[in-house]
Amino acid sequence: MKFKTERELLEYTANIKGKTFKEIDSKNLLDSASLRKQKGLLGHVVETGFYKYPRNSDSKADFEELDIELKVTGYVKNKNGSVRAKERLVLSKINYNEIITETFESSHVLGKCKKMLIIWYEYDSTKEAKDFLITDFQLYDMTDDFEIFNNDFEIIKRKVLDGRAHELSEGDTSYLGACTKARTSSDRTPQPFSEILSKPRAYSLKNAYMTGILRELTEKPTTTITSKQEFKTVIEYVKSKLQPYFGKTQLEILEEITGRQYSEKIPKNISKMISDELIGKDSELAKKNELFAKTSFIIKNLPIKEDGKPRERMSFKTISLSDFETDWEESYWKNYFEETTLIVVCYNEKNRSKNGYRILSDVKQITFDENDLESFEKTYNQIKIAIEKQDINLLPTSANGFKNQLLEIAPKGIKGDDAYVNFFKRNKTKVAFMISKKLLVEKLKI
Known part of the structure; x- marks a missing residue:
């Protein structure tokens, strides 16, 4: 299924609200796979069952014709009625050899994930994944917070240039995290300016940041925030x-x-x-x-x-x-x-x-x-x-x-x-x- 315009994509996507994953799982992916073992499983269900795209691991954006990446992620309702993101949103792997010559503007992560269509579902630990309810969606643009993302990117890049990729921490940055991305806790990979092996990592939108953009979508702001980008950390x-x-x-x-x-x-x-x-x-x-x-x-x-x-x-x-x-x-x-x-x-x-x-x-x-x-x-x-x-x-x-x-x-x-x-x-x-x-x-x- 191809979309000529963003409006056409969003109008079609509106039909996903109120559906459970089992209602759109036309390939029966949830019958034979574990959500825990396959982190992107619910995304594959939406991709193949709702948008009728074949599963792939292409480095290009999912909606290539519009340069929009599809992301499916969950949220949890707090006891006081507020909502919070269930987890960080993983974007793309950090290549330690490539980041040292990139700027944020020329980076692979911005090239692929500049615009994302985020599908939100309510996570409920008492339910099976197939019964999770899809409640909302949003078209998100990373350049809305460009200055802070750019600063975060440079912080990550600087550690790699200093031969300290093994010291990277998600707490180093504000919005753009460098989360671990390994099959086992012992996985390590080379870095360019040190002989110390580092854990494989990926760019991510941190949990707190995801909660922030979710609340912007679901809650009416009660206060105008001042000095939006005066500070980067x-x-x-x-x-x-x-x-x-x-x-x-x-x-x-x-x-x-x-x-x-x-x-x-x-x-x-x-x-x-x-x-x-x-x-x-x-x-x-x-x-x-x-x-x-x-x-x-x-x-x-x-x-x-x-x-x-x-x-x-x-x-x-x-x-x-x-x-x-x-x-x-x-x-x-x-x-x-x-x-x-x-x-x-x-x-x-x-x-x-x-x-x-x-x-x-x-x-x-x-x-x-x-x-x-x-x-x-x-x-x-x-x-x-x-x-x-x-x-x-x-x-x-x-x-x-x-x-x-x-x-x-x-x-x-x-x-x-x-x-x-x-x-x-x-x-x-x-x-x-x-x-x-x-x-x-x-x-x-x-």
Whole structure:
């Protein structure tokens, strides 16, 4: 089936809304294949059953006559009624030898995926894939966010040029990810400027970005986002807000921006109060700048001792037992650590200065590479085994972990609550992942 114009394609595509995959599976592809083993299976069903195209692995766009690529992807409904993309959208493989001579404009990924027809279906873990409902579609143009994509492309290219393709992380970039693309976890491929083998990777639209464009399609904007492309990364935005206050103490900053005196009683959460005032509260950031609506990030405040070491570990949200029902490769936490960028606001201690008198010194970025993730996987699997055996002694705490452990767990919340004894009693635990101080020192390079 050929289409002469975009309008003709979209008018025809409107007929797919409200259908399940079994209704359009004319080749019976879902009867003999596993969705887990064949990641692009639902795309093949739409391609062959709805558009009547033969299956192929051609490097050209699916709707070649219109230079439009077809993509089929899922979303999940949250308990509050909002929606989020189920996963990142993989675009095309990164060729480490070719990227070093490409620009984003001349790249294979833009050539093939500049315009994409995205078919959205609702993912439901209680249903078989054939019963997933196709609910919407959109014609998406990558050049709508060209400046940020171009910056992301150059970040990926720079690591390859520096012989550091093995250190690539999805957290390095804002929208365009460099996700792992391998048949097994041990797969490696050469890179041009280093003898160190790197994991095969592919360009992708990151999960948070997919959620952003999905919500643009399904939700009416309530706030006009300003300075749409003034900043290309979250860290640029954060630094711009904090730069005027570098060299000042927490107390000096808070009193300056609030006009109030706090010297008699310094708030315990003074660093968070400063971040909320200057950068914005977590719930407000998506409305302040589009980057926050389409990226996965966490802003953390960290006290740094005089010897350059962090005073404390860095914690994340509490874990749930249900987080560990899947293998690591399919888990929420693998995707979380792959895509999330940590923006760390550093406060230096001087003469053992206490909270309130620490000096705002820098803003740094932390992302996790393949070596970090391999260690994180061991922690994840140890928790999974502990849950299966109902044995708290197997939990990977700092005192009960493994050699060179980078991610551990620790209680988070009310003091005196025995978080480990109660660990298996409810799905939502009072235990959280913590990055070890050793890893923080390495990442922050203070």
